[in-house]
Each structure stands twice: as structure tokens, then as C-alpha cells.
Amino acid sequence: TITGNFANVIHGLNANHLTDQVIQRSKRMILDTLGVGLLGTGTEVCHKVTQYSKIYSSDVSSTIWGHLDFRLPPLYAAFVNGVAVHSMDFDDTWHPATHPSGAVLPAVIALSEAFPQKKKTSGLDLLLAFNVGIEVQGRLLRFSSEARNIPKRFHPPTVVGTMGSAAACAKLLALDRLKCKNALAIAASYAGAPLANAATQTKPLHVGNAAKHGLEAACLASQGLQGNKQILDMESGIGAFYTDYNPQTLPTLQSYPWLLDQQDVAIKRFPAHLGTHWVADAACSVRRKLVESSDNFLPLDKIEKVILKVPEVKYVNRPSPTSEHEARHSFQFVACSALLDGSMSVQSFASANVHRPALRELLHKTQLEHPPDNTPSFESLYCEVSITLRDGSTISDRCDTFYGHWRKPLKKEDLEKKFQSNASSVLPAEAIEGILESVYNLENIEDCSVL
Amino acid sequence: PEETVTSSFASFIQAVQPEHLSKTVRHRSKRMILDSIGVGLVGSTTHVFDIALQYCRELYCSVAVSSVYGKPGVKLSPTLAAFTNGVATHSMDFDDTWHPATHPSGAVLPAILAASQMLPPNTKPNGMDFLLAFNVGLEVQGRLMHFSTEAQDIPKRFHPPSVVGTMGSAAATAKLLSLSMAQCTHALGIAASLAGAPMANAATQAKPLHIGNAARLGFEAALLAARGMEANPLILDEIPGCSGFSAFYSVYQPKPLSTPSDHHEFLLEKQDIAFKRFPAHLGMHWVVDAALSVRNLLMNYAGSFSPSLIRTIVLKIPVSKYINRPFPSSEHQARHSFQFNACAALLDGEVGLSSFTESSIHRQELRELLDKVVVEHPEDNAANFDKMYGEVALLLHSGDVLTGKCDTFYGHWRKPLSKESLLKKFRSNASHVLPEEKIETIIAMVDNLENLSDSSQL
Numbered sequence: 001t002i003t004g005n006f007a008n009v010i011h012g013l014n015a016n017h018l019t020d021q022v023i024q025r026s027k028r029m030i031l032d033t034l035g036v037g038l039l040g041t042g043t044e045v046c047h048k049v050t051q052y053s054k055i056y057s058s059d060v061s062s063t064i065w066g067h068l069d070f071r072l073p074p075l076y077a078a079f080v081n082g083v084a085v086h087s088m089d090f091d092d093t094w095h096p097a098t099h100p101s102g103a104v105l106p107a108v109i110a111l112s113e114a115f116p117q118k119k120k121t122s123g124l125d126l127l128l129a130f131n132v133g134i135e136v137q138g139r140l141l142r143f144s145s146e147a148r149n150i151p152k153r154f155h156p157p158t159v160v161g162t163m164g165s166a167a168a169c170a171k172l173l174a175l176d177r178l179k180c181k182n183a184l185a186i187a188a189s190y191a192g193a194p195l196a197n198a199a200t201q202t203k204p205l206h207v208g209n210a211a212k213h214g215l216e217a218a219c220l221a222s223q224g225l226q227g228n229k230q231i232l233d234m235e236s237g238i239g240a241f242y243t244d245y246n247p248q249t250l251p252t253l254q255s256y257p258w259l260l261d262q263q264d265v266a267i268k269r270f271p272a273h274l275g276t277h278w279v280a281d282a283a284c285s286v287r288r289k290l291v292e293s294s295d296n297f298l299p300l301d302k303i304e305k306v307i308l309k310v311p312e313v314k315y316v317n318r319p320s321p322t323s324e325h326e327a328r329h330s331f332q333f334v335a336c337s338a339l340l341d342g343s344m345s346v347q348s349f350a351s352a353n354v355h356r357p358a359l360r361e362l363l364h365k366t367q368l369e370h371p372p373d374n375t376p377s378f379e380s381l382y383c384e385v386s387i388t389l390r391d392g393s394t395i396s397d398r399c400d401t402f403y404g405h406w407r408k409p410l411k412k413e414d415l416e417k418k419f420q421s422n423a424s425s426v427l428p429a430e431a432i433e434g435i436l437e438s439v440y441n442l443e444n445i446e447d448c449s450v451l
Numbered sequence: 452p453e454e455t456v457t458s459s460f461a462s463f464i465q466a467v468q469p470e471h472l473s474k475t476v477r478h479r480s481k482r483m484i485l486d487s488i489g490v491g492l493v494g495s496t497t498h499v500f501d502i503a504l505q506y507c508r509e510l511y512c513s514v515a516v517s518s519v520y521g522k523p524g525v526k527l528s529p530t531l532a533a534f535t536n537g538v539a540t541h542s543m544d545f546d547d548t549w550h551p552a553t554h555p556s557g558a559v560l561p562a563i564l565a566a567s568q569m570l571p572p573n574t575k576p577n578g579m580d581f582l583l584a585f586n587v588g589l590e591v592q593g594r595l596m597h598f599s600t601e602a603q604d605i606p607k608r609f610h611p612p613s614v615v616g617t618m619g620s621a622a623a624t625a626k627l628l629s630l631s632m633a634q635c636t637h638a639l640g641i642a643a644s645l646a647g648a649p650m651a652n653a654a655t656q657a658k659p660l661h662i663g664n665a666a667r668l669g670f671e672a673a674l675l676a677a678r679g680m681e682a683n684p685l686i687l688d689e690i691p692g693c694s695g696f697s698a699f700y701s702v703y704q705p706k707p708l709s710t711p712s713d714h715h716e717f718l719l720e721k722q723d724i725a726f727k728r729f730p731a732h733l734g735m736h737w738v739v740d741a742a743l744s745v746r747n748l749l750m751n752y753a754g755s756f757s758p759s760l761i762r763t764i765v766l767k768i769p770v771s772k773y774i775n776r777p778f779p780s781s782e783h784q785a786r787h788s789f790q791f792n793a794c795a796a797l798l799d800g801e802v803g804l805s806s807f808t809e810s811s812i813h814r815q816e817l818r819e820l821l822d823k824v825v826v827e828h829p830e831d832n833a834a835n836f837d838k839m840y841g842e843v844a845l846l847l848h849s850g851d852v853l854t855g856k857c858d859t860f861y862g863h864w865r866k867p868l869s870k871e872s873l874l875k876k877f878r879s880n881a882s883h884v885l886p887e888e889k890i891e892t893i894i895a896m897v898d899n900l901e902n903l904s905d906s907s908q909l
Contacts, residue, residue, distance in 0.1 A: 153694040158644070182657075187661055189613065189652050193644035194686070196695030202641050202682035205675075211644065220660075229655035237651035240608040243701075313693030318859070 003232040005249040006139075007180035009256075010132055015124050017256045018131060024144050025260050026131050028415055031439045032267050033420035035103040036091050037348070038066045038426050040084035044201075054149075062110040066426035074110040078165075078215050081106035082208035086157075088271035088346070089328045091207070094134075094265055095379050096141040096148050096156075097274075103161030103210035104133035104168045108132065109160045111172050111215060122443040125172065131258065133168025133214075137161060137261035140232075141249060141335070144242040150376040158193035158206045159241045165214020166221075173222055185227025187217035188238050198315050199329035214251055217267055239299050264406040266378070267415065270344035273326070275316050276334035276384035279308060282399035283338035286385045289395050298340070300358065302389050306366040308335050309384035320363060335385060336362040346421075411418040457687040460709035461636035464622050464883075469579045472586060476717045481723065482873055483547055483731070484895045486726050487556040489877035490545045491520040492884050493804070497542040498656075513624065517565035521884035529565040532666045533620075533731065536561035537663035541612075543730035544786045545880075546662075550722055550837050551596040551603050552610075552733075553857055558616025558665035559623045560587035566627050566670060570713070571580075578900040586717060588623025592616060593718035594708055595687075599700040603735070605771045605834040607652055613648035613661040614699045618671025620655050621676075630677055640682025642672035643696050653773050654787035656862055723864035725836070726873065728800040734774050734862040737841030738766060742796035745843045745855030752853065755800040758798070760847050764824045765792055767842035769834040778821060782807045793843055794820040 032251040041064065061071035065081050072080065085091050085102035094100050095315035108129045112121040135158040141147040141235055147156065166187035170180045190213035194204050221227075232247050251257055261430035266274060291298055310331050327333045327349050336359050337348045347353065386396030401407045410418070416436065423432045517532030519525045520539045527535060540546050541559035549555050563584050565577050576584070592615040596602040602611065621642035625635045627728070645668035646662050675683075686695040687705050697703035725733060750756055768775070768789050774786075776788035785791045785807050794817055795806045805811060832839055842856040859865045861872075874894065881890045 014870075102770040144516060153698045155644075185652060185655070186657050186660065189610075189648035189657055190664065192647075192698075194694045194696060194698035196683045196686055196690050196693055197640060197644045198693070200640070200681060200683045202637075202644055202680065205641070205680075206644060225656055225660075228651040228655045231649075234649075234651045236608060237649050240647075240651075241648035255835050312692075314690075 001230050001234050002247045003181055003184060003230050003237075004177075006167075006184060006232055008137065008175045009250045009253065010171055011138070011175070011177045011181045012253045013128065013132055013171070013256060015128050017026045017253065017258075018128060019258065019261055022131060022258045022260045023127065024292045024330045025264055026127060026134065027442055028267070028441055029134075029265055030105060030130065030442070031419050031436070032092055032126075033085055034435060034439070035422035036066065036088070037081055037085040037102075037106070037238055039422035040087035040204075041066050043070055043084070043087040043204075062113040065425075074114040075212050077113070078107040078110040078233050079208045080332050081110065082211035083204045086204040086207035087175045087368050088349075089203075089273055090166040090268050090271035090346075092265040092267050093274045093378065094138065095377075096138075096139060097150060097378055098156035098160055098208060100134045100137050100161070100164065100265065101130075102207040103137070103153055103157050103165050103214065105129055105211075106208075106216040107165045107211040108172050110170050110211075112422045118203035121172065123438070127442050129168045129172040131260065133164040135259055136167040137164035138263070140164075140238065143238075143247045144217050144239045144245050146232055146242055146244065148377055148379070149312070150378065152314075153195060154192050155206050156197060157210050159191045159238070161207060161210030162187050162191040162214045162217070163238070166216075166217040169215045169218035170221065173218055175218065175222055177223045177440045181229050181231075182226050183218040183221035185229065185231040185237075186225060187214050188231045189227070190214075190217060191238070191278065191451070195315060198320070199325050203325065210450050229399060243245050245389060251373070262410060266405045267410050268408070269402075269404045269414075269418070269419070271346055271349060272344070273316050273329045274335055274378060275313055275381065276328075276331055277383045277402040277404060278381060279310065279331050279335045279385065281402040282385040282397050283335045284342060285397040286387055286401070287339050289397065290387060291304065295397070298339055299341075299389075300362070302391070303362070303387055304364060304390050305388040306335065306339070306362065307334065307369055307386045307388070308372060309369045309371050309382075309386070310367065311374040311381045313376050317368060319366070320360075321354065324351065324354060327354050330381075331368060332363055333353040333359075336366060339385075339387075364403055457636055457685050457898060459634075459709075461632050461639065461686075461901050462593070463708040464626055467583065467587060467600060467626075469583045471717075472583060473717065473720055476586060476719045477582060479719050480582060480589065481900055482726075483556045483589075483724055484560060484900070485877055486547055486873060487540055487560045488897070489880035490543070490557075491540040491561070493537055493543065493545070493880035496521065496883050497539070501868075512684065516567045518805075529569040530670050532565040532568075533561045533670050534663040534667035536564065536585060536657040537666035539661040541662035544658075544732055545727055545730035546800045547724045547726055547875050548733045548836065549593065549724050551593075552605060552836055553592060553596065553611035553615055554622065554662060555589050555592050555612075555616070555619065555724070558592070558612050558620050558669065559585055561666040562620040562624050562670040563588070563627050566624050571582075572630075576717070580627065582622045582900050584627040586719065587626040588619040589719055590717050591622040592619035593695070593722070594706075595908065597702050597707045598687075602698055602839075603835055604824065605769070606837065607772075608650060608662050609699050610648050610653060610658070612665050614646050616662060617642050617646040617669045617672070618696075620666050621672040622669075624670045624673035625676065628673060628677055633691060634676045636684050637680060638676035638794075639681045640673050640684065640686040640844030641680060642669050643670060643686045644682070645669070647699055650773060654776075654783050656783055658783065667744075668692055668813065687882075696887040723867055726868050726876070727862045728860075728862045728872075728876070730807065731792055731802070732774050732787045733836060734768070734771065734839070734841075735786070735802075736862060737839060737857045738768065738789050738843060739795045739796040739841075740857035740860040741800050741841040741843040741855040742793045743800065743855070744857070745845055745853050746800060748853045748855065749845060752851070756797070756800070758820055760849070761823060761845050762848045763846040764820065765795070765827060765842075765844040765846065766790065766824060767827050767829050767832060767840075767844070769827045769832040769835045769839045774802075775826065777824065777826075778818075779812065782809070785812050789841075790821055790824045790826070791817075794824065805852040838909065
């Protein structure tokens, strides 16, 4: 069965199978995710879930990233850290679409911290488990053609993310084949959240819960709980989340071809939905042109209309967002914000900035168009920003591949810069340097709990 | 502001009062509470329950205020107690079933029991509050199921308790905790993101987790909402291009709930529940009653029950893959097998707890009977708990044919269990873990629930 095959692979993959490129890419993902999570611990949504999770405390415990003042049971640490990672929509995105790292990293880190003294996990174990979690997600996403486009029904991290977390934890716990199967089966019963909560405060919980529930599934499997051994094969299994579902077996373990080798992730430069990154790059470039041609200042009152040519994605189409969560899911907001400021950053979404009169004015002048050739897929979409001035002239530019996309990955310096900027919101400089070093050298670390 | 479906639900949850509960609704819901507790108590003796409890104890301890069925002295944190007790309730598939199909009580009762223990002494809900919250949880489940015609039939994709049960638990807990209307709205929104488990895990050891998680996660959603977490306020409405609760159905037509004025009619008033007489999937109950009646015919015919007289056993049942199992190999599979239940009834003259033990499942005589079974799916036998029937025909070697048919089994909502039968079931279940006086106390308490001053005593 396919389910059995997945269990075999999860069980059989070992460190020797990791290629250099996979190691390199996954370490970048780990670094970015940690930074984003550290930053995220300062958000309101994260405060709420932390308060909530403090209800539970116990002897076995794990840390909240960046906060050493208290500990939580591993499940809740995974939950809180997962929420932190997705709290600002700043975490990585893959193709087919999901946020792979946030569902996996918090779970494996929490789990590794919870092991008894004598059984420490090495950096390489962590790296392997992490990659197993990513790989399983990627493979599952390829079982349905629906997954190639921006989602409409279920939020992908809650479907494949939960499964990925279960696989990664099963690997870290070194479960046997049968238990790996059961971990997947149990995880399926926790998977799936509707998309409607995207652009609300609840969305970050999707990633938090994926991490937490995957971990729980692996723990329950470890204790002997059994589920349906054909969970990946049946339409009434994971197939329930898709209208067309065609599962396939994984390649053999001999020189295993990791998906991360063939397809990199996109890393965000500012905390908003991935679709807005094309808009930002196009808008910034149009602004430059406009400023050049107008004696180096931005003639706001001369702007008559702003037209954005974007794919049709309903949940990112918000002409007038009122909260930070909505602003992060608004083509219009990001375009106007980029036009006003020349760049996008974490600050762009602060409440004061979201409600600026100048921004609101510009929003009124903004419209969307959906050219039929602009497909809602992160692999192929584009954005064109075009400004019409009062005198009738227009200035426009187009972005096919934003900087940070897998076709144009962030350079090492820029990735580090993002991490440092994020982490500095909660950690001192030496701790930041320490993490950077640890992640770069992950395969050689003996005890990954130093992380 | 325009009235949305979601806000009508939130209004209802927040504004409904005990006075709105009719006599019938109170009576029926108390029967459900009693049955659910009994089933949970006997469920605390199962293996799956042990795993769940072990898991919770190992990982958590603090704020351990909520009790666990059948384990006096053990306390867990509230949501974990809800989880564990929910697992207990569904561990043997012995809990109640409604129409449209779901197991309503198991998703709600454990959550509000745990929640009532969690509240500080001077704000403990009384019996009436408790009964009201329970009914809110049921009502919300029922109303949600009416949003899709798919829900009328035996499920194929998502296991209903994991979809509507989570929402019901959130609603009931929100009611018990007296959340504001906005908070009720968000509780529903957050719960939707925690709902939905695929059918494939039915008939496996993981199925009871569906109810355990429905209770626990709905409870969590309400707690998070109470702390100010916000979700999509249109979660139950139609949102073009971006699915809310509609994600779980291919056909979805939401309708607002009427505000509870003087005449809100609870669904439980019009549509009663089915209680199971033995721990197996509801569909089994039809074939068992049919099998028992044809067994009597055979005994009259031949003087005693002799399987050797039978050439073939024909079962006429509706089409439903997950309960059609010719040779079940585990107790979970046996509880979901038309063939097994029919043969057990024929062989033993009754089906009960002990029919599903390992040794009983693998008996030689039973296997021999199973070999003779043939299944047919008559077109008029709809896969729907309101309309289906079960027919068992014995084709004898002599050429004679004896038939038994059951349209409505005893325990179904059209032929509800009498008070004596319900109490018998409860006593039998509870006696596995509780002494007699405790059993009688619980019976008395539930019977008199409206007048109880502190429901956490339950």
C-alpha cells in the first residue's frame, strides 16, 4: 500500500541519504523559521496562546523560542512556537503551496528538548527528521492537481502540515514501520481547517496546531494506538480533503530524490501573503520610475488611478483592510504601502501605518484587474502595477519573479539580515550569533538542544 | 449590520435561556446524559482508553481539576479530561446516534462536565444551566447538519462527530462559560479550524479519538475565544472563493437560526435519538433484530438452533463500505460488520458486550456461519438511518426459506428504549467500575438535573 510505503520510507531514510543541496536549503529554512518565530513571540496572537497554554505545565517540558523564563509541555511548546512562526505570515512558502517549516520545526525542537538526559538528539538527527517532515508534505501535495493552485477550501498547512509533523516526529522518535504508519493514520484525523480563517487572528493557529497535532499523533502511535493502515490510499482517508486524489508510492531509498533538491522554497522579505510580494516588487519599481521623472519626489496628488493586474485570489483581494491580519492579505494594501514608502517591512503593518490617511487615499484610487493569463499559482503568477497620472500619462512595471522566490532566492547575506533583524526583537547579539553558528554547523553538532 | 448565519448562531448560543427548554427536550436530553455517562464508564475499561489516559498523564499534570470516568482519584486538566472521557464514550461505539447522522452526546457532555469542574466554587453552574448548555451543544450540531443534504445519509468522507461535534462542543462550552455574543462567534470560528477527520479511521482503534477530540478541541476553541482570540465572523456563511465551514461538504446551504423568542423549537423536540442496545455501529442493530426474529423461526421449525441446517445466509442491507466486512479480525472491525453481527445474533440469541471479545470473534462456529453469508444491496434499501432496513434470510438445505426483517429496531427513535431498558443498560455499564450506591446516586441526580444546585457534583 502507499501508506505502508510511506512508513517504510520514513523509517528507512537516514543521514546518508541527505544531499548537500538538501542540507544547505533546509538549513536556510531552519534559520529563517527560527528568526520569524522569535519575532512572532511578540505578537498579540502569540501572547494569547501562551496565556492559554500556561494552564498546562508539567515535569517534561520544552522552551518557547526566545523565552527562557518558563517552560511548557512539549505539545504546547510546539503549539505556541508554531503560532509564533505563522503569526505574521512571514514564514516560508513552497510549491505546491504550503508553509512547510512552521508545521515541522517547532514540533521536532520541542520533542528533542523533551528527551531524557541520556538520549540526546544530535544536530544531524534533527536535520534528518526535519527533512522527512518536509518531504512527506511535498509528496502528499503532489497527489492532487488542486494543490498546484492557491487554495480555496482547506488551508494546506493544516492538511499536509499535520502529516509532515507526524512523520518528522515519528522519525525523531525512531518508531518502527508499523508505528510510523499509525502515526500517519492518527494525524489524518486531526488534519484540515477551512480557508476562511485565513486573514484572521486564528490563521496562525493552523500552523501551531499542525505542529502540535502531528506531534501528538506520533506520541499516541508510540504508545501503541492504531489507525487505518491505508490512510493515504483511501479516498475516505487523506483523500477526503481533495476532490481529485491520486496517491503514488514514494521512490526507493537508493539515492533517494528529495523534493527539496528539485524545488526550493520561497522566503519572504516582509510579513504578508506570498502573492503580495510580486505586487511589492512591481510597485517599488514603478515608484522609482515615477520619482525619477518628477524631480525626485513622489507626486501623490497627481496620481489619478492605480491599477493592479493580479491573479484572481479572493482571500487576498481586500480594497480596504482594517486589521493587520487583513492588511497582510491585501494586494491593494501592499501596493499602496510600497508606493508610499518605497519598500515593505515589518513596520508597514503597524496599526498606525495601516490607518494612515495618505494610504487610505491611495487605496481609494486602487483597482484590481484579473488578466486571464495570470493563473493563481505561485509558480506562474505575475503582477503588473500601472499608475495613471492626472495629465493622462501612465507609468507601469511588471514583476514575474520577486526577490526571495525560489527562482531568485535570497542571498546568504540577506537571509542573515532578515534573521538578525527578527531575532533582535527578543535576543541579545551573542545569542543571535550563537544560533547562526549552530544552524550553519548543524550536521556536526552533537547535542542539538543547544539550539 | 446585516444578519449573517454565523451571527444568528452566536446570538442563539448567547441568548437562549432555560425557559426555552420544553418538557420533551428536557426529558430526552436527560436520557441522553444518563446513557452517555454509562457508556463512558464502561468505556473506561477499554485498551484505547488506557492509551489515551496514559498519554495525558505522562505529558501533563498541573491544574488537574477535572475527573475521568471510572478512575476516582485521577484528575486531569479540563481539556484533557474532556478528551479522555470523550474517547471513553466512543471507545466501544456504544453511544447515542441521531438523525441526520452523528454521535451528539459524546462530543458535548465530557466538555461541559470538565468545564463545570473548572469554574471557581461561587460560580458553579447549576443543573439547569448545565442542561441548557448540553442542549445548546446538541441543537447547534443538528442545525449544522441540516445545511447539507449529504448529511442525511450515512457518511462517506468526513466523520460527522469530528465536523459538527467540535462545533457543538464549542457552542456548549461557550454557553456554560457565559461568553458574550462576539466571543461565541469566535468560538465557532476557531472550532471550525479544528474540525474534520476523514472516515477511513472508522473501524480502527483511532475512531474514538474523533469524539475525544471533538469534545476537547471545541472546548479549547471556547477557551481561546474567552481569552480574546478572534476568527472569521462569517465562518458558517457562504464565502465565495474561500471556504469556511462549507469546506466539509460538497453541497452547502446555510440558514440562520431564529433568535430564541418565546417559541424556539429545539430539534430534539421533533427528532429523538437512538440508543444502542449493544456496542456496535448503529446499522448493525437492524440486522441483529432481523437475525433474532429469523432465529426464532428456525427454532420453531426445527426444535432448536442447528447451524448445520443452514445452507446460505442472505443479508439484505444498504450500501456502505465501512460496515461491510465479511471476516473482521479485530473488535473494532467486528463492531462495524453486518455479517459478524448477524451471525453472532444467530449463534447466541443475543448480542452484548462479550460478543466482541477476541475469543468470541474468532470462534470456530462463528467463522463457519460467516462462510455461509452472502450480501445483497436491494435498491430500496437506502443508506440512511431513517429509512434503512435489515433482512436476514436463511436458505436451508431442505429448500425452505425462513426470513426475518427489521424496519425499526428497538432503541431507534421510532421505537425508543423504555425507561427500564435504559436504566438496565446504564446499570450494567456502570457496574463495571462503580459500586451500587454511586450508580443509584448518579441516576437520581440526572433525573432531577434541573433542580441540582451544583452540576459539578455530577
